[in-house]
Amino acid sequence: MKHILLLFILLSSTALANTHQHNTHNTDRTHSYEGFHGMALILAGDKVLASHMPLYAPPHNYQIVYEVTTDDTHLKIIKNALNESVKKQAQITILPTKFDLSLLINKMTPTLKTTVFNGHFERGGYALFSTKLTFKNPLYVKKLAITKPKKAEFDLIKVSATQGLVIHKIQSKPSYDSLSLIPLSNGKYNGELKCDTAINTALKSKLKACFKNAPSYLETRDFTVL
Known part of the structure; x- marks a missing residue:
């Protein structure tokens, strides 16, 4: 009887230890989005x-x-600053203080302390000022699906009754991240949501030809084949 009781205690302790480890692992996974x-x-x-x-x-x-x-x-x-950046074909970027990206993934509306940069914050941009930005309205949240499609794929989101935003869906290398503003008529886009482009130095010009407007944001360096 004593042996049976001892065995029961040992098995219960092992189960509790495994449960604690599992819960800890889940917590660590959640915190991995903090940065x-x-x-x-x-x-x-x-x-x-x-745009993240x-x-x-x-x-x-x-x-x-x-x-x-x-x-x-x-x-x-x-x-x-954004109006000036359009004229100079430059960009304005931000770097929030360390935070949990899952807040945005789950479409929450946090207020974050943020530094605003003239230029790319990691590539020679310089800090303009710091402020608290409220992420008031989630417009688009999508996990990268690394595929090898035959042609470029785009999503369209409605920003207002007269303006939409075309987002290139990032694919397997080589790929790119781009945002193009397009006009809407009665809330609808009259053009075609496609742009069969190769990844090269003429990409910006091709996107402009496809959507009748130069992309407001274009990044290729992070998605090239090394």
Whole structure:
């Protein structure tokens, strides 16, 4: 009887230990999304959009676009900077302080302390100022599906009644990340949602020809074959 009782205690202890390890593992997986996640800003009419700069490696393998806002003063400065960046064919990027990307993946609306950069925050850009940005409206959240399609694939999201955003679905290398603003008529796009392009130096021109507007954001370096 004593042997049976001892065996029962040992088995129960093992089960509890395994359960604790499993729960700890799940917690670690959740926290793995916590880190630094840079984003590009674009101006869509009177709205400022933030696009997560994805990578193939988890946890960065998500294409995410949000409408963001901040206090009136900083919002005006951001819009002016974005207007200037369009003229100079430059970009405005942001780097929030360390946060859990799963907040955006799950379409929550956090307010994050953020540094705004003139240029790419990792490639020679310089800090303009810091502000708190509220991610007020999730427009697009999609995990990268690394496929080898025969042609480029795009998604279209509605930003307003008169403007949409065409997003290139990142595929296997070589690929690219691009955002193109397009006009909508009665909430609909009258053009074709396709652009059969090769990855080369003429990509920007080809996207402009396809969607009648130069891409507001284009990144190829992170998706090239090394």
